[in-house]
Amino acid sequence: MNDSRFSNMVARLIEETARGRMSWHLSNPPRNITDGTEDLVNLYFEGRFKGTPFAIYEIRYKSFTDEDSFYWSSTVVLSILDEGDRVLWSQNNYKEINELYDDVRRKASGVDRLLDYFR
C-alpha cells in the first residue's frame, strides 16, 4: 500500500524542481547499487532538498518468465543518500516518482531553453 506522506514529499520535490529551487545533476551511480547485480542503471541524478541528498534513477532489470527466458523491465527509483553518496533508502512504484524523473530529465537536458528560442 502506498504511503501518502511519501506521495506528498515527492509532490513537493516536483514543485521545488519546477520552480528551480532544487537542482539535479547527472552523476555516476554508487557501487552499492550496481555491484553484484545484473540490473542496469540508466540515468542517475542527484539533488538536495532541505539538506538531504536525494537520487533519482531508472533501473532496468530482467523479468524471468522461465528459467532461461526473460524480458527487460524498468522502474524509476527515488533514494535518500548519505554524505558519502551511498544509497540508504529507496522507493519505487509511485506515479509521482515517474513524473519527477521526467521533470528532472527535462531540466537536465535544457530542452526548455531550446524551445524558448523557437517561441
Add this chain to the structure above:
Amino acid sequence: MGYKAAFYGAVGFLMVVVAVALKLDVWDSKPFWDEANKYGLFFTIFGTLFAVGTFLYVGMFGEKLKRRHRIPETHKDLQQLLIAVRQALKDWKGRENDIIDLLHQVQGHLENVSQKLDGVERSSAKQLVSSISREGVFYIGRRKLTEEVSWKIQRKLQKFVTQLGAKHQDNEVERL
C-alpha cells in the same frame, strides 16, 4: 438435509394441531378465537413496526451507499485534475487562464464532495474551496492568483487528495 427434516417436522406438527383442534372442537369455541385474536393483534403491530424499521434502515443504508460510491469517483477525478494543475503550473507563464479553469473544476468537485464528507476531510475541503476562491479579509475583494499562491493551492490539493484516498480505503475496510 436439515431443511428437509424441518419441513417434515413442521408438516407433522401442523397435522397434530389440526387433529387436536378437530378433537377439541375449537372451531366453534368463542374463548379460543378471542385468545387467538389477541395474539394476532400483537403480531400485526409487531410486524408493522418491524416493516417500518426495515424500510427506514434500507433508506439510510442506501444514502450511505450513495455517499461511498461518490467518494472514489471524485477521488479519481481530483487525482487527474491535480496532475493537470501541476503540469500547467510547471509552465506558469502563458497558462494562467488554464490554471484558473482547472481550479474552478477542482472547486466544483470539492463543493460537491464536501457534502458527503465529515470531520477532517470536510474541513479540508472547505479550506481548499476558500483558498481557490481567494477571498480577501472579511470576504471583501479577491486576492490575485500568483504563481506562489497557485503552488500553495496545489500543495493543499495534494494533501486533500491523499486524505480522500485514505477515506476511501477506510470505507473499503469497513465494508469488508
